[in-house]
Amino acid sequence: GAVVSQHPSWVICKSGTSVKIECRSLDFQATTMFWYRQFPKQSLMLMATSNEGSKATYEQGVEKDKFLINHASLTLSTLTVTSAHPEDSSFYICSARDQVSVPTTEAFFGQGTRLTVV
């Protein structure tokens, strides 16, 4: 089945530095990918929709200058947390669907990235 690979699975960084998270669809093309954030014991909250070749669409309350999204190819989207602060510590997870074959099907999720900012 379709696979989405997310890297790294965990990262610890110092406050003020930037962290890049990659999300790849391994065996299908995804014109759209989605980035979610999950705080402990809470649900997944959509941060932004990543569109190949165009600007991402951010949800209300998500700072686009802080969370930079680049979707340069049909199989890769990246999320860069810039000038990270401890409150950015969270579980970040990406998602994609094989929209070419069957758009309204299950979404495939990356393994998630546990970001800890110290």
Next chain:
Amino acid sequence: SQQGEEDPQALSIQEGENATMNCSYKTSINNLQWYRQNSGRGLVHLILIRSNEREKHSGRLRVTLDTSKKSSSLLITASRAADTASYFCATLNSGNTPLVFGKGTRLSVIA
């Protein structure tokens, strides 16, 4: 924004018992999906039910969908300790839209 509301928020049962989790949503949907998440891990897709379906089975899982009430239920029969996890419902409005997740139910199955 979250659409689904799961009920209960937490559920603790003995191994062998059945676990039922409910999910309500607010808008029209194309399909509803249930996912499982072990603590601190990624999501595992369990089952998808389309808006024109009323019930679906997969192994020990049974999902129902009532579009008139905008609700769904997930039943896990003969639960096992390994079923301990958080379970989320997620709704899909149309092809290019994101999944919207409910708050989840934390299930604990005690051996």
